[in-house]
Amino acid sequence: MISVQHVGKRFRKLQALNDIDVSFEAGQVVSLIGPNGSGKTTLIKSILGLVRPDTGTILFNGRPIATDVNYRRHIGYMPQIGRYPDNMTIGQLFRMIRDLRREETELDEELYFRYKLDTLSDKSMRSLSGGTRQKVSAALAFLFNPPVLILDEPTAGLDPVASGVLQEKIIREKNKGKLIVITSHVLTDLEEVTTHVLYLQDGRVQLHETWEALRKRTGEHKLGRAIARLMEEGTAKHEFLYLKIAN
Numbered sequence: 111m112i113s114v115q116h117v118g119k120r121f122r123k124l125q126a127l128n129d130i131d132v133s134f135e136a137g138q139v140v141s142l143i144g145p146n147g148s149g150k151t152t153l154i155k156s157i158l159g160l161v162r163p164d165t166g167t168i169l170f171n172g173r174p175i176a177t178d179v180n181y182r183r184h185i186g187y188m189p190q191i192g193r194y195p196d197n198m199t200i201g202q203l204f205r206m207i208r209d210l211r212r213e214e215t216e217l218d219e220e221l222y223f224r225y226k227l228d229t230l231s232d233k234s235m236r237s238l239s240g241g242t243r244q245k246v247s248a249a250l251a252f253l254f255n256p257p258v259l260i261l262d263e264p265t266a267g268l269d270p271v272a273s274g275v276l277q278e279k280i281i282r283e284k285n286k287g288k289l290i291v292i293t294s295h296v297l298t299d300l301e302e303v304t305t306h307v308l309y310l311q312d313g314r315v316q317l318h319e320t321w322e323a324l325r326k327r328t329g330e331h332k333l334g335r336a337i338a339r340l341m342e343e344g345t346a347k348h349e350f351l352y353l354k355i356a357n
């Protein structure tokens with residue numbers, strides 16, 4: 111579904127992505143994890159066409175994204191920090207976004223209602239708490255029923271109930287055959303939903319395998335511990351520390 115082929119991206123002297131070569135398929139929930147600055151958001155933004163790689167190619171359903179911008183409508187994106195016009199209300203924002211995609215008939219308003227955003231429709235975006243802003247971002251990502259969802263730190267700022275609602279939603283959408291890519295530092299949030307683990311470090315892929323294979327290989331049922339165990343065998347202490355904190 112998405113094929114990232116030998117992608118590299120440099121920001122001045124920093125090699126943010128280094129020969130990334132991975133594929134993601136329908137029905138997978140890919141947990142994209144790694145220490146701060148390891149390249150997770152840069153990879154996501156490259157897939158979304160928001161960052162242009164220096165080298166390599168990204169294919170969406172077999173076609174290079176550089177030649178077909180329309181692929182973007184098949185991806186629902188929840189950014190790390192959602193930025194919206196301050197002076198709009200929640201109701202106006204949803205109306206505007208629906209109007210922009212008027213041709214889409216099959217709307218998925220489940221999160222909009224489960225997060226009770228309908229009861230907050232007169233609230234201005236300026237006045238929203240961080241968690242409510244996250245709920246708006248989540249509801250928008252799923253709204254047009256896209257076959258691919260990319261969620262960047264989706265549970266940051268959500269209370270445990272709202273976080274649980276999102277996790278249930280992710281599992282349901284995965285079971286419909288969607289591809290979902292999630293980054294999070296809260297590894298416990300990912301254990302329940304993930305099928306595949308992609309671990310980046312210094313812009314390189316350190317690990318890409320199914321969560322089941324990783325569990326079997328390490329004998330660990332906690333994602334943080336499983337990766338820490340592998341890192342223990344071969345890498346420096348600071349990544350280790352990251353995993354201890356993230357876990």
Ligand SMILES: Nc1ncnc2c1ncn2[C@@H]1O[C@H](COP(=O)(O)OP(=O)(O)OP(=O)(O)O)[C@@H](O)[C@H]1O
Pocket residue numbers: 121124126144145146147148149150151152153
């Ligand atoms: N537009 C940019 N200009 C210069 N450097 C950038 C830019 N975007 C990202 N970087 C650098 O690239 C590296 C990778 O950043 P990226 O945001 O992809 O990391 P991340 O894994 O998502 O980190 P975090 O866990 O903190 O969100 C970092 O060192 C970052 O400072």
